[in-house]
Amino acid sequence: MNERLSGSTNIWLTGAGSGIGQALARKLLADGHHLLISGRQRAPLEAIKTLARGRVEVLPVDIATDERLSDQLQQPLKELAPLGMVILNAGTCEYLDASQFDASVVERNMATNVIGTARCIEAALPALRATRRQGLPATLVIVSSSAWWFPFGRAEGYGASKAALSYLARSLRADLASEGIEVVLVSPGFVDTPLTRQNDFPMPFLVSADAAAQRLIQGLHSGRSELEFPRRFTWMLRILGALPRGLVDALAARLARPETKKKTEDTQ
Template sequence: MSTKTVLITGATSGIGAALFEQYTQNGEQVIACGRDKTKLAAIAERAYQTCSFDMTVPHEIADATQHINLIDILILNAGNCRYIDNAKAFDGELFSDVISTNLTALGWLLQYLLPKVSSGGQVVFVSSSATILPFPRSEAYGASKAGIDYLANSLRFDLVEEEIDVTLIHPGFVKTPLTDKNTFNMPFLITSEEAAKRMIKGIDKRKKYLHFPKRLTFLLKFISFLPSSLWQALITRK
């Protein structure tokens, strides 16, 4: 099999770092992207290329990626999670920040990187199982991830003629620096390494939709079919 060029955003932390490690161990050429120049420098010798940019700043993306040629697998993984702690005193700035980072930034990334994806390549969107059901305090995070779902599923149709596949991923709870901040119970929590392993397996099979761990995602899907009064009581139970 020929070596693939894989670009990963958010490659210096959490799932992105685990993907970087496993793809490089598999002999792929990995372009590692992130904001932290120190962390990127630490992996530069093992990376095919590194790109440092703030993905909410379009000209930084343009400058950092101008020397990238062809990409076989584009993994849009980077994102943030912040919660609305007081719905009545809604934090519009927080909401805007999360939407900008998790969703709007993808438009800029696609503008500068999608033209570099080869015919027969793949674009991978890392969304969240939080879009299966609404959760308390997740107005900003959930809305941004729901937007990613629609973006991925719509883009899939428009890339058929380009022979580019789109994979949408719904991870459950994964142990990362982001989830380490959570103060609530996270059922069926898995490691970043396990998440990366499942993602790579699904990407290799060119799956349109990938969700895991299924103990959680199937449970959420089942709950979503219950009468709204029942699942709301379940979701909001302390």
């Protein structure tokens, strides 16, 4: 068993108000950990706080727009010291309609998933370094997605943001290795949450938020630095991605939404 999450750990978790984050918060509290939870809306965070009074602090923040996030986090993170783990899970997914290509969709995906996560990293690193100076384990967990492994239609903005985020995580892992701060990259397949309930297409191997949280926590205990689930879905994507580019492109074009194609034809 890896040192991560051994004993009661102090954890900052973003996007804790719903979906995977909420399921994670419940499980981490049941396991006896202390949490600082954030998201934009206060009410769902306060509801989680009632589950374990004295072990949860709430900090509503908007990671996409708040340029002073790092300053806002200093005091709450100091109070949570030693900070053993940060789980950067907050994210958004907006699809793009290629027939009316709108760059602001790409911008909004990037603002939350890439820039917002980067702001959280900037805020968390001093506290994680302080933890390492005490000889304690410090882990940064970044929730990306497996969606960008295949060029899904309409996912230009979301997929690009998660591709960038995954690169950021791996590059940061290289830079932080000498300091002993671990960087864990999480790449889920489809999980049943408010984020995917907007989807109007089949979602193969959809798993519940509880199952996703369970897999994530198991993976953290295992000590691995790359977590992906459900395996049936991620292996399928890996195999598809390993096909020759021409085949991947042909398959991606076939899977692209028929109405998008129709709209494109109509506007031509």
